[in-house]
Amino acid sequence: MPAIPSSYPPGQFVSSTIAAAQQAVVCRQPNSRAATIGINGTWSGTLAFYYSVDDVTWQPAESAFPLGGGAPAGSTTANGTWTFSFGLPNSTSIAVVATAWTSGTADIAINLA
Numbered sequence: 795m796p797a798i799p800s801s802y803p804p805g806q807f808v809s810s811t812i813a814a815a816q817q818a819v820v821c822r823q824p825n826s827r828a829a830t831i832g833i834n835g836t837w838s839g840t841l842a843f844y845y846s847v848d849d850v851t852w853q854p855a856e857s858a859f860p861l862g863g864g865a866p867a868g869s870t871t872a873n874g875t876w877t878f879s880f881g882l883p884n885s886t887s888i889a890v891v892a893t894a895w896t897s898g899t900a901d902i903a904i905n906l907a
Contacts, residue, residue, distance in 0.1 A: 806821075806823045806905065806906050806907070807821070807903070807904070807905045807906075808820070808821040808902075808903070808904050809901070809902065809903045809904075810902055811835070811899050811900065811901055811902065812837075812839075812841065812890070812892045812895075812899070812900045812902055813837075813895075813898070813899045813900070814892065814895055815839070815892050815893070815894060815895035816891070816892060816893075817891070817892050817895075818889050818890065818891040818892070819889065819890045819902040819904060820887060820888070820889040820904075821887065821888055821889075821904035821905070821906050822849065822886055822887040822906075823886065823887075823906040824886050825886070826880060826886060826887075826888075826906040826907060827879060827880050827907065828877065828878065828879045828880065828906070828907045829845075829877070829878045829880075829888040829904060829905065829906050829907070830861075830875065830876070830877050830878075830904070830905045830907075831843065831858065831875065831876045831877075831878065831888070831890060831902070831903070831904050832874075832875045832902070832903040832904075833870065833872075833873050833874060833875075833876075833890070833900055833901070833902055833903075834873050834900070834901045835873065835898060835899050835900045835901045836898045836899070837895075837897065837898030837899055837900040838871075838895075838896035838897050838898055839871070839892055839893075839894050839895035839896050839897075839898075839900070840869050840870070840871055840892070840893050840894040840895075841869060841870050841871075841890050841891065841892055841893070841900060841902075842854065842868060842869040842890070842891050842893045843855035843856075843858045843867075843868055843869065843876070843878065843888065843889070843890060844888065844889045844890075844891060845878070845880055845887065845888045845889075846886060846887045846888075846889075847880075847886060848886070849886055849887055852889065854868045855868060855878050855888065856868035857878065857879075858876040858877065858878040859876060859877050859878070860874055860875070860876055861874065861875035861876065861877060862875075869893065873900075888904055888906065890902050890904065
């Protein structure tokens with residue numbers, strides 16, 4: 795499990811970049827039930843999705859569905875948009891983490907609802 799930063803501001807929407815292994819983009823909004831994750835850019839690596847209910851313990855978000863159809867996934871090696879439902883009433887955060895990285899910069903946008 796990669797280290798996910800515990801110090802980040804709350805907000806329903808976060809936009810940032812990943813350009814190296816183990817970097818993360820985190821979005822925190824109390825009582826969130828769903829997330830939309832958008833990834834763009836020119837990059838080569840693996841980006842994994844995680845969620846948390848307490849901002850301490852992070853679980854793999856293995857049921858992120860690609861917008862437009864396809865099998866659920868817990869990670870990606872390509873640009874796209876994914877939706878994820880927490881299914882828990884007190885979920886607070888979602889993170890996109892570079893678990894492997896070769897090159898480039900990925901632009902990450904996370905929106906919690």
